[in-house]
Amino acid sequence: MEKIIRIAVQKSGRLSEDSLKLIKECGIKFYNGTGKLKSTSTNFPIEFLFLRDDDIPGYVSDGVADLGIVGENELVEKNKEVETLKKLGFSKCRLSLAIPKGEKYPGIDYFEGKNIATSYPKILGDYLQKKNIQAEIHEISGSVEIAPSIGLAEGICDIVSSGSTLMMNGLKEVEEIFNSEAVLIANKELADWKKEIVDKLLFRINAVQKGKSNKYVLLNAPNESLDKIISLIPGMRSPTILPLAQKGWSSVHSVISEDQFWENIEELRAAGAEGILVVPIEKMVI
Ligand SMILES: Nc1ncnc2c1ncn2[C@@H]1O[C@H](COP(=O)(O)OP(=O)(O)OP(=O)(O)O)[C@@H](O)[C@H]1O
Ligand SMILES: O=P(O)(O)OC[C@H]1O[C@H](OP(=O)(O)OP(=O)(O)O)[C@H](O)[C@@H]1O
Ligand SMILES: [Mg+2]
The missing domain is CATH 3.30.70.120 (Alpha-Beta Plaits)
Structure with a gap:
C-alpha cells in the first residue's frame, strides 16, 4: 500500500481559500475541481478530503483523517481529542455576545434569564457558567443574527469579524468571549511513518510562514x-x-x-x- 497521509480541509467557506493557498505555497500540487470531494497530490504523499468544517475535528479524532485545518472556535465547540500542531494565522475572528442596538447594556448580568441564540452552545455555556449567569441557550445552525428581530431570542452569540453583519441586522457587540484563527490539527496516535510526512509538511509551512513575516x-x-x-x-x-x-x-x-x-x-x-x-x-x- 502506498504510504500517504490524509488531510481534511473545508470544502467551501471562510477557511477553504486560505487553506488551499497555504498548501499550494508549500509546493504541494493537487487537483481541486468543483464537486470532487477527494483528491491526491501528484508530488507529495497526501490525500485531501473536502468536508464541512463541522465534521473536521471528529474525522481527525477518529483517525479517518490524519490532519485537518479548522477554526479554533469549531475545534473547542466540538470538544474532540486532537493535537493542535500550529496556528495558521488566517480566518481570524471572534465569538461575541450581541444584543439589539437600542437596548441598554449594563454588563453581563443583562443576560440573566434571557434567551440567547447561537451555533456554539458549548463555548457559550462554559462562558456563562464561568460568569455565573443562568440563561437559556437556543441552538441554531446559521443566520444567527436574525434571531432577535424575529423574536427567537433576546441576544445572540456568533462569529464577528468586521462587525458588518451585526450592524446590518441592528445588533451591537457587547462581550467578546472567544478569539479564533485557523489551526492545523492532528490525530493523537499517528504512526511513526505518518509523523515523518507530517514533519515534512510542517517544515514547509514554517518556511512559508517565516517568509511571510x-x-x-x-x-x-x-x-x-x-x-x-x-x-x-x-x-x-x-x-x-x-x-x-x-x-x-x-x-x-x-x-x-x-x-x-x-x-x-x-x-x-x-x-x-x-x-x-x-x-x-x-x-x-x-
Ligand atoms: N467573517 C469571518 N471572518 C473570518 N473568519 C471567519 C468568518 N466567519 C467564519 N470564520 C471562520 O471560518 C470558519 C468557517 O466559517 P464558514 O462561515 O465558512 O462556516 P460554515 O458556514 O459552518 O461552513 P461549512 O459549510 O463548512 O459548515 C469559522 O468556523 C470561523 O473559524
Ligand atoms: O463581522 P462580519 O465580517 O460581518 O463577519 C461575521 C459573519 O461571517 C460569518 O458568516 P458568513 O458570511 O461566512 O456566512 P455563513 O453564515 O453562511 O457561514 C459569520 O457567521 C458571521 O455571520
Ligand atoms: Mg460549518
Whole structure:
C-alpha cells in the first residue's frame, strides 16, 4: 500500500481559500475541481478530503483523517481529542455576545434569564457558567443574527469579524468571549511513518510562514555608517555588504521582520541609508 497521509480541509467557506493557498505555497500540487470531494497530490504523499468544517475535528479524532485545518472556535465547540500542531494565522475572528442596538447594556448580568441564540452552545455555556449567569441557550445552525428581530431570542452569540453583519441586522457587540484563527490539527496516535510526512509538511509551512513575516531589505549607505546600519538590520547571520561603484559607499542586503523594519526605518535614514528597497520573501529556512 502506498504510504500517504490524509488531510481534511473545508470544502467551501471562510477557511477553504486560505487553506488551499497555504498548501499550494508549500509546493504541494493537487487537483481541486468543483464537486470532487477527494483528491491526491501528484508530488507529495497526501490525500485531501473536502468536508464541512463541522465534521473536521471528529474525522481527525477518529483517525479517518490524519490532519485537518479548522477554526479554533469549531475545534473547542466540538470538544474532540486532537493535537493542535500550529496556528495558521488566517480566518481570524471572534465569538461575541450581541444584543439589539437600542437596548441598554449594563454588563453581563443583562443576560440573566434571557434567551440567547447561537451555533456554539458549548463555548457559550462554559462562558456563562464561568460568569455565573443562568440563561437559556437556543441552538441554531446559521443566520444567527436574525434571531432577535424575529423574536427567537433576546441576544445572540456568533462569529464577528468586521462587525458588518451585526450592524446590518441592528445588533451591537457587547462581550467578546472567544478569539479564533485557523489551526492545523492532528490525530493523537499517528504512526511513526505518518509523523515523518507530517514533519515534512510542517517544515514547509514554517518556511512559508517565516517568509511571510520577514522581508529582504537592500539599501545604500556611506561606509562610515555601516556599523550602525548592521546593528539595526543584523539579518540571519549577518548582512551582505557589497561595494558600490561610487567610492565610499556600500550596498547592504539583509533580512528583517516587517514590524522591526518599520520600527527602525527612521534610525536607518538618520544613519545615512538611502535607496531602501523592501522585497517579499517567498520561503525562508533558517
Ligand atoms: N467573517 C469571518 N471572518 C473570518 N473568519 C471567519 C468568518 N466567519 C467564519 N470564520 C471562520 O471560518 C470558519 C468557517 O466559517 P464558514 O462561515 O465558512 O462556516 P460554515 O458556514 O459552518 O461552513 P461549512 O459549510 O463548512 O459548515 C469559522 O468556523 C470561523 O473559524
Ligand atoms: O463581522 P462580519 O465580517 O460581518 O463577519 C461575521 C459573519 O461571517 C460569518 O458568516 P458568513 O458570511 O461566512 O456566512 P455563513 O453564515 O453562511 O457561514 C459569520 O457567521 C458571521 O455571520
Ligand atoms: Mg460549518
